Amino acid sequence: MSYVGDKEPRELRERLFLVKAVLFISFFVLASRFWYLQVMERLEFAELSRTNRIRLVNTTAPRGLIFDRSGLRLAENRPGFDLSVIPEDVRDWEKTKKTLTELVRIEPRTIEARIEKARKRSPFRPVRLKEDLSWEEMVKVESFKFELPGVVLEVGPRRAYPYGDAIAHILGYLGEINEREVARARDKGVSYRPGDMVGKNGVETMLETTLRGVDGGRHTEVDALGREIKTVSKIPPEPGNNTFLTIDLPTQLIARDAMSGKAGAVVAMEPRTGRIIAMVSTPSFDPNMFASGISAENWKAIIENPLNVLTNRAIQGQYPPASTFKPITASAALEEKLITPEEKIFSGPSFRFGRRDYRDWKKAGHGKINVHSAIVESSDTFFYQVGLKVGVDRLARYAKSFGFGTSTGMGLKDEKPGLVPSSEWKKRALGERWYTGETISISVGQGYMLATPMQLVAAYAAIANGGKLLKPRIVERTETPEGELIEEFFTEEAGELAVSPETLEILRSALRGVVEEEGGTARRLMKGGLKIAGKTGTAQVIRLKEREKDIEKIPYKQRDHAWFVGFAPYDDPVIAVVVLVEHGGFGSRAAAPVALRVFETYLSKKKEEEEQEI
Amino acid sequence: MIDRRLFAQIDWRLLAVTAALAAIGLASIYSTTLGQGGYAYQRQLWWVAAGAGVMTVTVILNYSLLERFAYPIFILSVASLAATLAFGQTVGGAQRWLDLGVVSVQPSEFAKLAFIVVMARYLSSIIVPKKGLGLKDLFLPGLLLAIPFVLIVREPDLGTSLIFVLIFGSMMLTVKIKTRTLAALAVLCVTLIPFAWGSLRSYQKKRLLSFLDPASDPLGSGYHLLQSKIAIGSGGFLGKGFTKGTQASLMFLPEHHTDFILSTLAEEWGLMGSFTVLALFLALLLRGLEAAKNSKDRFGFLLALGIAAMLFWHITINIGMVSGLLPVVGVPLPFLSYGGSFLLTSLIGVGILVNIGMRRFIF
Numbered sequence: 001m002s003y004v005g006d007k008e009p010r011e012l013r014e015r016l017f018l019v020k021a022v023l024f025i026s027f028f029v030l031a032s033r034f035w036y037l038q039v040m041e042r043l044e045f046a047e048l049s050r051t052n053r054i055r056l057v058n059t060t061a062p063r064g065l066i067f068d069r070s071g072l073r074l075a076e077n078r079p080g081f082d083l084s085v086i087p088e089d090v091r092d093w094e095k096t097k098k099t100l101t102e103l104v105r106i107e108p109r110t111i112e113a114r115i116e117k118a119r120k121r122s123p124f125r126p127v128r129l130k131e132d133l134s135w136e137e138m139v140k141v142e143s144f145k146f147e148l149p150g151v152v153l154e155v156g157p158r159r160a161y162p163y164g165d166a167i168a169h170i171l172g173y174l175g176e177i178n179e180r181e182v183a184r185a186r187d188k189g190v191s192y193r194p195g196d197m198v199g200k201n202g203v204e205t206m207l208e209t210t211l212r213g214v215d216g217g218r219h220t221e222v223d224a225l226g227r228e229i230k231t232v233s234k235i236p237p238e239p240g241n242n243t244f245l246t247i248d249l250p251t252q253l254i255a256r257d258a259m260s261g262k263a264g265a266v267v268a269m270e271p272r273t274g275r276i277i278a279m280v281s282t283p284s285f286d287p288n289m290f291a292s293g294i295s296a297e298n299w300k301a302i303i304e305n306p307l308n309v310l311t312n313r314a315i316q317g318q319y320p321p322a323s324t325f326k327p328i329t330a331s332a333a334l335e336e337k338l339i340t341p342e343e344k345i346f347s348g349p350s351f352r353f354g355r356r357d358y359r360d361w362k363k364a365g366h367g368k369i370n371v372h373s374a375i376v377e378s379s380d381t382f383f384y385q386v387g388l389k390v391g392v393d394r395l396a397r398y399a400k401s402f403g404f405g406t407s408t409g410m411g412l413k414d415e416k417p418g419l420v421p422s423s424e425w426k427k428r429a430l431g432e433r434w435y436t437g438e439t440i441s442i443s444v445g446q447g448y449m450l451a452t453p454m455q456l457v458a459a460y461a462a463i464a465n466g467g468k469l470l471k472p473r474i475v476e477r478t479e480t481p482e483g484e485l486i487e488e489f490f491t492e493e494a495g496e497l498a499v500s501p502e503t504l505e506i507l508r509s510a511l512r513g514v515v516e517e518e519g520g521t522a523r524r525l526m527k528g529g530l531k532i533a534g535k536t537g538t539a540q541v542i543r544l545k546e547r548e549k550d551i552e553k554i555p556y557k558q559r560d561h562a563w564f565v566g567f568a569p570y571d572d573p574v575i576a577v578v579v580l581v582e583h584g585g586f587g588s589r590a591a592a593p594v595a596l597r598v599f600e601t602y603l604s605k606k607k608e609e610e611e612q613e614i
Numbered sequence: 615m616i617d618r619r620l621f622a623q624i625d626w627r628l629l630a631v632t633a634a635l636a637a638i639g640l641a642s643i644y645s646t647t648l649g650q651g652g653y654a655y656q657r658q659l660w661w662v663a664a665g666a667g668v669m670t671v672t673v674i675l676n677y678s679l680l681e682r683f684a685y686p687i688f689i690l691s692v693a694s695l696a697a698t699l700a701f702g703q704t705v706g707g708a709q710r711w712l713d714l715g716v717v718s719v720q721p722s723e724f725a726k727l728a729f730i731v732v733m734a735r736y737l738s739s740i741i742v743p744k745k746g747l748g749l750k751d752l753f754l755p756g757l758l759l760a761i762p763f764v765l766i767v768r769e770p771d772l773g774t775s776l777i778f779v780l781i782f783g784s785m786m787l788t789v790k791i792k793t794r795t796l797a798a799l800a801v802l803c804v805t806l807i808p809f810a811w812g813s814l815r816s817y818q819k820k821r822l823l824s825f826l827d828p829a830s831d832p833l834g835s836g837y838h839l840l841q842s843k844i845a846i847g848s849g850g851f852l853g854k855g856f857t858k859g860t861q862a863s864l865m866f867l868p869e870h871h872t873d874f875i876l877s878t879l880a881e882e883w884g885l886m887g888s889f890t891v892l893a894l895f896l897a898l899l900l901r902g903l904e905a906a907k908n909s910k911d912r913f914g915f916l917l918a919l920g921i922a923a924m925l926f927w928h929i930t931i932n933i934g935m936v937s938g939l940l941p942v943v944g945v946p947l948p949f950l951s952y953g954g955s956f957l958l959t960s961l962i963g964v965g966i967l968v969n970i971g972m973r974r975f976i977f
Contacts, residue, residue, distance in 0.1 A: 009915035011742075013907055015788055019919070020903060026930050027896050031889065033937045037847040038885040045847025219840070 057126075057220055058193075061213025062157040064240030066171060066203060068249040069275075069476060073162060075171055075204075080158030080292060081133045083141060084126035087115065089150035096148055103144060104137040106130050126152055128195070132292030159197070159291040163249070165284035166256040169312040170247060170474065172202025172413075173287035175294075200290070202312070203245065203474065205413050210478050210486070213240035241486055244476040246275035254601040255280045258594040264561075264581040265313035265453045267472075268598050271461035271573045273491045274470030276410075277602060279454075281313040315407070315415040318450040319580060322537035323378045323521075323587070324565050325399075325445025327463065327507045329387050330371050331499045332398040334506065338389040341506055344368040347382040351440075358384050358440050361538070375510035376520045378536065380444050387443020392434055395442055396422035401498035402459040403469050404451050409494065410472040418455055421448035446540055457578035458494075460534070460565045463507050464573035467497040511535055512570045521588050522564065525596050532599055534566015534577075536587030559583035562590035568599050575602050623972035624673070628901040631894050632964050635949035636662050636957075638879070638891065643952050645857045646871045646878045654871055654952050661954040665961035672965030676973065680966070681913045684735035688758070691728035694721035695765040702769075710769050720955035722766045722774045727959055727966075729778060730785075730920030732758055737789050738912035746790035749798065755786065772814075773943040777927055784923035785916060838874070842936045845877040846888070853884030871952045873944055877936045891950070895929050898964075905971035914970045921963040928956075 037045065066075035083104060090096055097108050111129055118127040133141070133153070141153060159174050161167070177185075177198040185192050190209065192198065198212075199205035216237035255266040259282045268277040283305070289298050302309055311317065333339045349365035350357045360366070360380040366373065374382035387395060399405065405420035419425075421442060423434035441447030454472060462469040471492040478486045497504070511533035514520040525532045539561040562584035567576040577595045584590030640662065644655040680687070694712065698721050702709040711718040736755055759782045766775040791799075845859065859881040871878075880888040902922030909915040925948050932947040934940035946953055948960040 009906075009909060009912045011790075012788060012912065012915050012919075015790070016903055016907055019784075019788065020900075023896070023899055023903075023926065026926075027892060029939070030930070030933050030937070031892055033934075033939055034846070034880065034885060034888040034892070037843060037937060038849055038880065038888065039851060041847050042850045045844050046850060048844050049848035 058215050058217040059237045060156040060196075061215050061237035062239040063159060063174075063213065064207075064211040064478075064481070065242045066211075067242065067244045068247045068252070069244065070248070071244070072249045074167055074245065074247070074249070076160050076162065077157040078160045079155055080131070081138045082128050082154045082156065083130040083133055083137075084128045084152050084154050085111075085115070086126050086150045086152060087118070091149050096151065099144060099148060100129070100141075100151070103140045104130055104133060126154065128154075132158060159288075161287045161291075163253070164286045164288060166253055166280075167247070167249075168202075168284045168287045169281040169314065170202055170245070170252075170279050171287060172204035172206075173200055173285075173290040174198065174204060175200040175290055201310070201413055203243065203412075206411050207243055207475065207478070210243060211240040214238040239481045242479045242481060242483075244479070246270075246277070246474055246476050247279070248277045248602065248605075250605060251598060251602045252278040252280065254278075255594070255598050256282070256284075258597040259581075262581050262584060262590075262594075263307050263313075264579070264584065264591075265317060266577065266579050266594060266598060267314045267453050267457045268575055268577045268602065269457050269461055269472055271464040271470075271567055271576045274458075274461070274473045275476070275491075276472055276474045277575060278598065279312075279314050279474070281311070281317075283307050283309045285309045312412070313453065313580065313582075315410070315412055315452050315454045317580065317582075318416050318418050318452055319561050319563075319582075320447070320449050320539040321404075321445040321451040321456055322539035322561070322563055323380075323444060324456060324460075324535045324537035324563050325449065325451075326375055326378065326383050326443075327511065327535065328399055328402050328404075328445075328459070329383050329390065329395060329443045330375060330510075331497075331503050331507060332390045332395055333386045334371065334503045335398070335499055336390060336394060339371060339386060341372070342370055344370050345374075345382055345385055347374065347379045347385075349381070351381040351384045353384070353388070353440060354437055356437065372506065372510045372513060373519070375507070375535070376513035376517050378514075378521045383443045384440045387439055388436065390443070392439045392442055393422050393424070395439070396420045396425075398498060399449075401469075401495065402462065403455055403494060404449075404459065407452075408454050408458055408472050410454065410474060412474070415454070416452055418452050419448060419450040445537065453578045453580045456563070456565050457576050460567060460578070461573075461576040462497050463504060463511070464533075464567040464570075464576055466501070467499060467504055468493055469495040469497060508533060508570060511566065515566070522566070522592050524588065525566070525592055525599075527596065527600070530599055530603055531569035531571065532566055532596075533568065533570035534564060534592075534595070536592060537563030537565070538585070538587045539563060541583065556583050559585055562587040564588075564591035564595045566595065568603060574606060575599065620972050623974065625901060625905065625968050625971045628898065628905075628964065628968060628971070631898045631901065632949065632961070635891075635894050635898070636665075636961075638894075639875070639950035639957075641856070642875050642879045642882075642950060643871050645859065645882060646875065647952075648857055657954070658952055658957070661957050664954075665958045668958060669961045669965035672962050673968050673972075675969070677914060677917065677966055677969045680731050680917065681735055681738075684732045688728050688732040691721065691725045692761055692765065695725055695762055698722070699765060699768055710771055717954065720953075722762075722769065722771055723955035723959045725762050725766070726774075726777060726781065726924055727921075727962060729758070729762055730781060730917060730924060733782065733785050734913050734916035734920055737785060737916050742789055746792040747786070747795070748792050749795050752786070752791070752795070755782070771944070773931075773945040776931075776943060777924065777945065780927040781920055781923050784927075785920050788919055789916070838942055839938050842874055842877040843938050845874075845881040846937060849881040849884040849887070851885045853880070853882045853887055856882055858882060873932065873946055873951060874936050875950050875952065876933060876947055879950070892933075895925075895948075899926055899929075901971075902967050905967045908974040909970050910974055914973075918967055918970045921967055924963065925960065 062077045065073060068074055085096070097111055100106060100111065101108055106129060114127055114129055138153060141151065145151070161171060174197040177192050177194065177196045181198060182192050182194065199208045204211065214237060216235040218234035251268060255268065255278045259266055259280055263282055266278060266280040269275065270277060285302055334341065346368050347360065347366040349363055350359045361378070365381065366377050366379045369377070369379060369382060399420045404418055407415040407417045426432055426434050438447055442449050458469060458472055471494045473489055473491065475489050477488045480486060514535055515522045515525045515532050521536045522534055525534065541558055541560055560583070562581040563579065564587050565578040567573040577598050579591040579594045581590040581594070640655065640658055643658050647654040698712045699709060703711040703713055703718060710720050710722060712721055733755060736758065759778060763775050763778050766778065859878050876891065879891065899922055902918060902925065906915045906918035906922065909918055928945055928948050931940060931943065931945045935942050935945065946956045949957065
């Protein structure tokens with residue numbers, strides 16, 4: 001029988017024998033291990049300990065390269081030399097400091113600060129004193145090497161961006177990882193060391209895990225002066241993976257060029273695939289400045305620039321879409337059967353609602369016109385009346401189906417969602433009810449309404465491609481350094497426009513009229529065979545009593561933002577372009593010419609390619 | 615409460631071994647942290663003093679109180695683990711410490727004792743068939759294990775959660791489990807390995823891999839191991855002498871005063887030192903098993919066995935780890951490693967062992 005209810009641990013006592021057996025065996029193994037290490041292997045370990053210094057050097061992995069769609073290098077690596085010191089090996093601190101300040105541009109203060117910061121680490125670990133030495137500096141240090149024990153030159157890959165500021169907002173830049181980023185990466189199972197460089201923005205951040213390789217390292221044996229005698233073991237670093245973007249570099253460069261001297265954004269995209277052809281935000285910055293640790297003065301210049309050069313206006317700038325929103329108001333009215341395509345509405349110089357007059361941009365007004373002419377001539381009074389019929393909440397619903405009010409989800413950091421106002425939104429955000437008069441501004445894309453250039457071009461791409469709202473995409477594929485495909489990216493649909501094919505056809509023909517018909521606001525885009533369709537917009541920054549035609553007379557900050565958004569060729573669209581010029585004045589005058597250059601560049605290139613194929 | 619007859623039964627040998635180990639620990643911490651101002655040594659001294667006080671109380675109170683309050687103690691301990699996860703301090707990426715104002719403690723250390731107490735209480739209350747416990751009988755004790763285990767894994771603290779499993783296994787095996795059930799469990803464990811592997815954090819995987827192939831992570835744990843082995847091996851037969859260890863004091867060896875303290879000791883005192891420590895640990899564990907053997911009831915036996923098992927696994931894993939026999943998992947060495955919570959836990963454990971041993975003739 002078992003020991004039911006027996007308090008005496010009789011059976012258990014019997015098993016103590018086995019427990020003791022386990023105990024003795026374990027201790028025998030441990031004792032043998034010490035015997036082995038401390039008696040048998042003693043000499044070898046003693047030698048390692050005495051000649052000292054098995055050292056640990058890690059080798060930074062080169063980051064993956066970034067290419068444009070045709071394989072042109074947008075981001076690459078170059079060798080960079082860092083000056084470091086191994087505190088343990090330094091014989092004469094005073095002399096070392098003095099000599100170093102004579103050889104390279106470095107303050108004694110900086111040396112001390114960096115040494116102090118590394119005090120808690122092992123003294124045989126190199127402390128970096130200066131990044132990215134120039135060639136001359138490197139040669140000087142190298143020639144003094146034997147007089148300065150403990151001073152070492154470390155070579156490692158440095159990021160380089162051959163096109164500098166032309167593509168800075170897409171690529172982003174690298175910076176030293178901060179503690180928060182180290183912790184966040186660790187949660188994802190990736191380990192970084194303090195001092196590692198990590199993508200801080202743009203594609204460099206978006207594809208950090210792909211681009212970053214695996215650091216290698218080696219154990220080296222050094223002599224008493226810290227000189228390497230031999231490498232004990234070595235793990236080569238694994239370079240990061242390469243990335244091909246959807247960007248077409250020539251178009252990107254032209255867009256950048258066309259925007260020089262202006263603040264704003266250009267995005268070009270393929271309407272059928274969502275692939276981004278070009279994305280420019282100006283003013284820009286040189287990402288190369290960050291590669292070797294940006295200097296305090298350069299950093300100050302960047303963040304204190306009132307034009308926020310680090311902001312990617314294409315996805316982070318939020319502006320009233322202004323007249324470019326009129327096709328959306330039109331489609332809402334047509335879909336809700338509030339107007340018919342033929343119906344003509346009197347669109348005078350102004351529209352009176354309540355006790356206020358809402359003016360049209362055209363002093364004389366447009367007379368009785370239908371929706372087609374209203375878009376072509378960009379009549380304000382027409383859309384004031386139509387927008388009132390639709391009402392703000394229905395308008396909001398249609399706007400959202402065009403992708404406004406939510407970020408496009410293209411994957412770049414800190415993309416902004418814009419804003420689609422509705423009565424419910426106003427109650428929640430401002431605690432106020434909606435006033436019908438406010439709907440008038442919304443119907444022409446002013447008031448609370450906000451959109452990013454990226455959202456706008458995606459919406460127009462959807463009009464161009466027959467109603468599919470696509471997720472803009474900037475990455476084509478990723479490859480291993482050997483060229484093996486890792487991941488291919490495909491077109492993703494973000495939604496469907498809540499608009500019938502008939503209505504879309506009306507919009508497309510009107511957008512074509514904007515360029516090609518008498519009275520259209522973008523006539524200057526009518527250029528041999530390009531077949532551009534689109535819409536201009538002029539977003540009010542402040543309300544002026546009278547529209548001043550001569551923008552030079554208005555203070556810069558009060559000038560209107562200028563928009564152009566469109567696609568070409570209208571019967572078989574291969575490119576959609578949006579241009580925003582901050583405080584540029586009229587859309588037709590400031591934005592349309594930029595768009596034209598982008599259209600020209602890309603379409604002629606396309607044509608050449610087709611001809612070559614034939 | 616204090617009976618003169620009880621006093622006569624105190625296991626002085628156990629106390630002497632403990633005192634010797636604590637003294638060696640203090641000396642080693644003093645030696646390794648000499649270059650850092652000696653604060654660690656002073657703090658450890660306070661912990662030893664506090665631990666001696668708490669241990670005295672543990673010896674005096676009858677351990678049957680533990681049996682009576684086993685579940686409340688366990689619940690309290692689980693609550694403190696949950697509190698650690700909720701408000702604990704994050705040190706080096708892990709949330710293991712609870713700030714009590716004056717000091718920070720590691721509730722997972724004390725939870726080991728609470729777990730042993732509750733396991734002893736549960737296992738002494740059930741009827742064990744001659745063939746041993748079946749699969750169904752494992753459910754409730756398994757649950758008792760799962761609660762603290764999951765909380766500690768979340769911290770994350772791989773080493774401590776491993777100790778819980780080992781304590782559980784040691785106690786269950788001593789109570790006896792059916793051979794068939796045991797075989798089934800073994801099969802289950804093997805099949806679960808891939809899943810367990812998947813749930814590990816990458817640094818944990820790296821440690822395990824670097825054990826199998828030290829060259830695979832030369833910058834991380836492979837480096838620890840190599841430096842630790844150099845320290846131990848270069849100690850030779852007689853050692854380099856007190857405070858003369860070069861590996862540790864030059865900071866070649868990371869964590870030299872906590873988990874890797876034995877490497878320094880072996881460097882400075884050589885084979886003589888490491889064998890002395892091993893002998894003291896062996897004596898400690900044998901005295902612990904003696905307390906179990908002499909216990910008058912099943913609860914006392916299991917309690918003593920659990921404590922001995924806890925100390926045994928800590929000792930074996932830590933020494934195995936620093937000498938390169940086992941992968942590097944963060945498990946401190948009882949009485950020697952720097953750190954208050956585990957020192958206190960170990961001292962309370964010894965107090966309970968003494969307590970059980972001295973009440974063997976009282977019925």
